[in-house]
Amino acid sequence: xxxxxxxxxxxxxxxxxxxxxxxxxxxxxxxxxxxxxxxxxxxxxxxxxxxxxxxxxxxxxxxxxxxxxxxxxxxxxxxxxxxxxxxxxxxxxxxxxxxxxxxxxxxxxxxxxxxxxxxxxxxxxxxxxxxxxxxxxxxxxxxxxxxxx
Amino acid sequence: xxxxxxxxxxxxxxxxxxxxxxxxxxxxxxxxxxxxxxxxxxxxxxxxxxxxxxxxxxxxxxxxxxxxxxxxxxxxxxxxxxxxxxxxxxxxxxxxxxxxxxxxxxxxxxxxxxxxxxxxxxxxxxxxxxxxxxxxxxxxxxxxxxxxxxxxxxxxxxxx
Numbered sequence: 001x002x003x004x005x006x007x008x009x010x011x012x013x014x015x016x017x018x019x020x021x022x023x024x025x026x027x028x029x030x031x032x033x034x035x036x037x038x039x040x041x042x043x044x045x046x047x048x049x050x051x052x053x054x055x056x057x058x059x060x061x062x063x064x065x066x067x068x069x070x071x072x073x074x075x076x077x078x079x080x081x082x083x084x085x086x087x088x089x090x091x092x093x094x095x096x097x098x099x100x101x102x103x104x105x106x107x108x109x110x111x112x113x114x115x116x117x118x119x120x121x122x123x124x125x126x127x128x129x130x131x132x133x134x135x136x137x138x139x140x141x142x143x144x145x146x147x148x149x
Numbered sequence: 150x151x152x153x154x155x156x157x158x159x160x161x162x163x164x165x166x167x168x169x170x171x172x173x174x175x176x177x178x179x180x181x182x183x184x185x186x187x188x189x190x191x192x193x194x195x196x197x198x199x200x201x202x203x204x205x206x207x208x209x210x211x212x213x214x215x216x217x218x219x220x221x222x223x224x225x226x227x228x229x230x231x232x233x234x235x236x237x238x239x240x241x242x243x244x245x246x247x248x249x250x251x252x253x254x255x256x257x258x259x260x261x262x263x264x265x266x267x268x269x270x271x272x273x274x275x276x277x278x279x280x281x282x283x284x285x286x287x288x289x290x291x292x293x294x295x296x297x298x299x300x301x302x303x304x305x306x307x308x309x
Contacts, residue, residue: 009214014204018190018197020173038170041207045167048213052167055193056203059248061153067250069257085301093301096221096294100257103221103294104301130257136249138235139203 001049004030005040009050016053059134064114065107066133069100070125077101080125089117100130153201156184160192168205211245216266218273218295222280223259225252225290231261237283238263243276258290270295 007030017025023041024034044050059065072080077095084104085093093104108114122129153161159182168174175193179186196202211219226234231249238247238261246264263280267273277293 009207009209013206013209016168016205016207018175018193018205020175020186020190022168022174023170023172034172038172042170044207045170048210051208051210053170053207054164054167055161055196055205056208057161057165058200058203061201067248067262081300090301093299094219094296095298095300096296098292098294100294102300103296130253132250132253132257134248134250136231136235138239138247138249 001044004032005044005049008037008040008044059137063107063109064111064133065105066114066118066131068104068106068118068121069130069132070102070121070127071100072102072125072127076125076127080127083124084121087117087121089113153196156182156188157192157196157201160189160196211266212299215268218265218267218270220265220267220273220277220293220295222263222265222277222291222293224261224263224280224284224288225258226261226284226287227289228260230287234261234284234287237287238280241279241283244280259292265293 008026011029012026016022019025021034023037027034027037030037041050041053045052070080070084081093081095081102084090084102087106089106089108090104091107093102095101096103106114106117108117118129118131160178163178163181169177171177173186175189176186179189182189193202193205197205224234235247235249238244243265244263245266246262248262249260250262252258252260265273265276265280267276273293273295277291281288281291
């Protein structure tokens with residue numbers, strides 16, 4: 001990753017120009033051509049450094065979601081984690097260091113659909129599922145300030 | 150909150166894995182959705198103004214960039230202090246997501262969630278201390294739940 005890659009990541013986490021040829025517009029700011037911008041972004045995506053180039057949607061705008069937590073006994077963690085990850089409505093699933101050791105996000109078209117998934121996981125696992133929907137979202141305007149040192 | 154119509158949703162679905170990396174990406178989206186490219190960008194501008202789209206750009210993968218310590222810091226803040234505490238957290242510039250969620254006593258007393266990303270545990274703890282300093286007496290108790298494993302991670306999925 002060179003200085004131009006870093007600038008692509010630092011300066012274009014937001015405000016990708018909404019013009020017909022946005023990669024050319026970025027290139028003009030970086031002093032490179034559109035084709036090179038595309039090549040670099042493609043490489044950064046393939047390397048996994050960039051998840052995608054696109055829109056970040058405000059949570060809760062498109063359907064319903066919640067953060068759910070479960071306290072899973074250690075010897076059942078693999079099984080319950082796999083059961084949870086099976087659901088297409090589950091888009092993040094993390095093991096965390098706490099008595100509540102399984103944390104996942106459920107996103108669906110409606111709150112009823114979210115409830116149905118939570119109830120299903122509860123029933124199939126026999127373990128209580130805490131339901132922690134977002135009440136308020138404190139807006140992060142500028143993306144995340146990366147530090148390269 | 151503005152309601153999205155079916156065309157807005159189609160635009161989100163068409164772009165949720167990312168804009169195509171082609172010279173005229175909105176033309177490609179327009180073709181997929183079946184509307185004019187100018188309407189795609191006009192609707193995206195409207196969704197930005199309505200706050201539905203936060204930003205458009207390169208979404209970094211913190212983990213791949215070396216930020217292996219993903220800490221979910223959780224804070225017990227009085228309901229009346231939540232807005233001030235949330236604003237103080239986001240003003241620090243390093244919190245990637247900051248949400249108020251319900252406390253579920255007795256299991257869970259924490260109402261503010263702030264995600265921090267760092268290259269090692271010491272750095273993560275330093276960030277958490279900076280949040281604690283910013284909150285001062287509004288903080289009635291906190292902890293950090295580090296992720297020990299990513300079991301599944303995909304972007305927000307919408308279906309039409």
